[in-house]
Amino acid sequence: MRVVNFENHKVTKKKLWQYPWDYKESFIVAAGLLLTGYLLQITTRTSIKAVSSPVNYIIGGLFIVMLLLLHFTSRTHPWVKWLRSVPASVSAIVLVLIQAVIMGTLPQQNFVEGVEPDLFGFSFVLTSWPFIIAQLYFLTTLGLATLNRMTPWQWKNWGFVLNHLGLFIAMTAGILGSGDLQRYTMKLYENQLVWGAENEEGVMIPMPIAFELTSFEMETFTPKLALANITNNSIETKGVNALRMINKGESYDYKGYKIKIVDYIENSKFTGNGYFPVNEEGATPSALIEVRSATIDTTAWISCGSFATEYSYLQLNNKEAIVMLQPEAKKYSSHVNVFVKDGKNDKTVIEVNKPYKVDGWKVYQLSYDEKFGKWSKLSVIELVRDPWLPIVYSGIFMMIIGALYLIFKGRGTVI
Amino acid sequence: MNYWIYFSHYAFFAIICWAICMLFQIIKIKRDKTLPIILFAVLGGFSMIAFTYNLWQNLGRPPMRTLGETRLWYALFLPIIGIVTFIRWKYKWLLNYSLVMATVFLVINYLNPDTYNKALMPALQSVWFVPHVLVYIFSYALLAASSIVACYGLFEYYRGTYKNTILQLANNLVYVGFGFLSLGLLFGALWAKEAWGHYWTWDPKETWAMLTWLGYLIYIHIHYRYPESVKPVLITLALAFVVLLLCWFGVNYMPSAAQSVHTYTNA
Numbered sequence: 001m002r003v004v005n006f007e008n009h010k011v012t013k014k015k016l017w018q019y020p021w022d023y024k025e026s027f028i029v030a031a032g033l034l035l036t037g038y039l040l041q042i043t044t045r046t047s048i049k050a051v052s053s054p055v056n057y058i059i060g061g062l063f064i065v066m067l068l069l070l071h072f073t074s075r076t077h078p079w080v081k082w083l084r085s086v087p088a089s090v091s092a093i094v095l096v097l098i099q100a101v102i103m104g105t106l107p108q109q110n111f112v113e114g115v116e117p118d119l120f121g122f123s124f125v126l127t128s129w130p131f132i133i134a135q136l137y138f139l140t141t142l143g144l145a146t147l148n149r150m151t152p153w154q155w156k157n158w159g160f161v162l163n164h165l166g167l168f169i170a171m172t173a174g175i176l177g178s179g180d181l182q183r184y185t186m187k188l189y190e191n192q193l194v195w196g197a198e199n200e201e202g203v204m205i206p207m208p209i210a211f212e213l214t215s216f217e218m219e220t221f222t223p224k225l226a227l228a229n230i231t232n233n234s235i236e237t238k239g240v241n242a243l244r245m246i247n248k249g250e251s252y253d254y255k256g257y258k259i260k261i262v263d264y265i266e267n268s269k270f271t272g273n274g275y276f277p278v279n280e281e282g283a284t285p286s287a288l289i290e291v292r293s294a295t296i297d298t299t300a301w302i303s304c305g306s307f308a309t310e311y312s313y314l315q316l317n318n319k320e321a322i323v324m325l326q327p328e329a330k331k332y333s334s335h336v337n338v339f340v341k342d343g344k345n346d347k348t349v350i351e352v353n354k355p356y357k358v359d360g361w362k363v364y365q366l367s368y369d370e371k372f373g374k375w376s377k378l379s380v381i382e383l384v385r386d387p388w389l390p391i392v393y394s395g396i397f398m399m400i401i402g403a404l405y406l407i408f409k410g411r412g413t414v415i
Numbered sequence: 416m417n418y419w420i421y422f423s424h425y426a427f428f429a430i431i432c433w434a435i436c437m438l439f440q441i442i443k444i445k446r447d448k449t450l451p452i453i454l455f456a457v458l459g460g461f462s463m464i465a466f467t468y469n470l471w472q473n474l475g476r477p478p479m480r481t482l483g484e485t486r487l488w489y490a491l492f493l494p495i496i497g498i499v500t501f502i503r504w505k506y507k508w509l510l511n512y513s514l515v516m517a518t519v520f521l522v523i524n525y526l527n528p529d530t531y532n533k534a535l536m537p538a539l540q541s542v543w544f545v546p547h548v549l550v551y552i553f554s555y556a557l558l559a560a561s562s563i564v565a566c567y568g569l570f571e572y573y574r575g576t577y578k579n580t581i582l583q584l585a586n587n588l589v590y591v592g593f594g595f596l597s598l599g600l601l602f603g604a605l606w607a608k609e610a611w612g613h614y615w616t617w618d619p620k621e622t623w624a625m626l627t628w629l630g631y632l633i634y635i636h637i638h639y640r641y642p643e644s645v646k647p648v649l650i651t652l653a654l655a656f657v658v659l660l661l662c663w664f665g666v667n668y669m670p671s672a673a674q675s676v677h678t679y680t681n682a
């Protein structure tokens with residue numbers, strides 16, 4: 001323990017830039033890298049595009065060869081020793097942290113619509129120079145530290161290696177693989193065979209797989225009742241019973257009103273003086289409610305309406321009304337026929353959280369025509385191909401085991 | 416039927432139990448007996464377990480969607496962490512802190528009753544939902560405890576009564592908490608691939624979750640390098656918690672979060 005104190009002491013005594021480099025030098029280098037990043041950003045004013053195959057494989061290969069060469073030829077060089085040291089790592093983490101703070105706080109172009117690009121890249125951190133440089137520095141320190149623990153191999157280091165190598169693999173493959181990631185959407189209308197998909201810019205791209213929507217199906221939750229302020233069109237959300245899912249026969253209290261749900265029809269239509277069950281497109285949920293308070297005692301039909309039917313609400317006074325909210329989706333899925341160019345045919349159901357795999361593509365249920373809700377004749381699916389995914393996943397699984405190691409063995413041990 | 420109407424009964428019972436537990440620590444003759452202290456802490460904890468279980472059954476979905484529901488899980492996990500560390504290391508102040516914090520969460524929930532909502536959007540209906548959220552909440556509770564240990568350590572440091580056991584305790588909590596935090600992040604990535612088509616989309620909440628992870632990563636590395644240094648390490652730990660709080664509460668209010676899938680609504 002004394003030794004460490006002595007080292008501490010030594011660190012404060014040594015001159016700046018005298019080896020071994022410590023926190024001070026590390027943070028000066030990091031600040032230099034940050035400055036370089038912003039200078040590059042300001043002068044080039046570019047948003048860096050992810051490179052695709054084969055360039056990303058070459059860059060990845062070169063980067064790993066560079067790390068291996070640095071490690072095996074200059075392992076004892078003070079710079080290499082510094083690059084794999086904790087101070088360099090901490091300064092690299094801080095550099096990534098600074099960029100992530102900007103990304104997490106200011107609206108980003110890839111996330112919020114209508115954000116204008118700026119000089120420093122604050123609105124597109126992900127593809128700006130400072131972030132790329134921060135990641136490169138981070139991966140260099142991480143890679144060298146990992147290599148140092150891996151050679152020569154010692155079993156006691158397995159926790160360290162899983163955590164560090166896992167992160168290195170997942171991050172490197174994630175960054176390089178983003179150039180090869182293909183993500184397209186396909187609009188399927190009932191009984192139409194579709195071969196083309198749209199990319200993010202809306203350009204049509206011919207696909208090797210075709211889909212034909214046989215039917216779009218949706219289950220909804222029962223709608224909710226809410227108290228609305230009709231003077232400013234807002235809905236009351238405070239209180240246990242503010243938004244109450246309809247359940248026939250139930251009664252509850254809210255803001256001095258005693259509300260009873262006398263009847264509920266999932267598919268109904270307004271005819272003359274009330275709602276009646278129907279089995280047709282555009283039918284709307286409706287409920288017969290009874291409302292009692294000191295000033296009111298009434299029973300009325302209300303409905304949230306649909307694309308084909310008007311909504312109706314119960315006005316309580318000149319400010320408040322009881323309204324029915326649009327039902328929320330519980331589950332939606334597309335029944336499709338799949339045709340692959342080489343002749344394979346399939347029939348499947350694509351549902352949220354249950355993607356369908358075909359020919360290296362994963363197909364996701366994305367959306368539908370919200371105006372028509374469960375009567376939608378349109379289903380939007382998303383096709384994703386990510387050839388680097390197995391590499392990223394191998395890194396992720398290493399980190400999962402590494403995390404379990406931290407939980408069960410981490411404390412007190414050297415990791 | 417809305418099970419939240421029974422919340423006040425369970426919460427009241429738990430708070431009374433925990434108050435008795437703390438009372439036992441004050442009364443002179445009972446002070447050195449640990450059994451009644453543990454017993455009442457556990458009894459209050461069971462009340463929260465019972466309520467959470469019943470609410471889950473009643474909602475027909477895991478109660479993990481709204482902020483009020485997550486507060487409930489803190490009120491459940493914090494006492495568990497407090498009780499376990501008390502049994503293991505006999506830290507009374509940490510037990511009391513966790514009970515007080517749990518009480519605060521219960522009172523907040525009592526004052527801001529959650530709206531009744533059974534709806535769970537399709538993307539959230541996944542086998543990953545429960546592990547992702549539970550692991551996260553558990554890690555947040557552990558890391559919160561570690562940061563309060565750090566603050567206590569700083570307080571002792573300035574009073575000149577600092578003992579090294581404080582940082583050891585904080586370190587134990589951080590390692591376990593950080594392990595769970597990593598699991599939460601990684602489970603989230605695996606889930607996102609199934610639900611949204613990509614494992615990492617730089618959604619503001621994801622970015623802040625990564626920031627939290629980086630914060631504790633810095634602490635672990637600094638402490639590893641100079642195990643003997645105290646003040647900078649304790650300050651780092653306290654700061655990491657600030658990032659965690661920003662991630663949990665702050666993201667909803669940031670300009671970046673306009674289209675986040677993670678903004679918790681009370682509706």
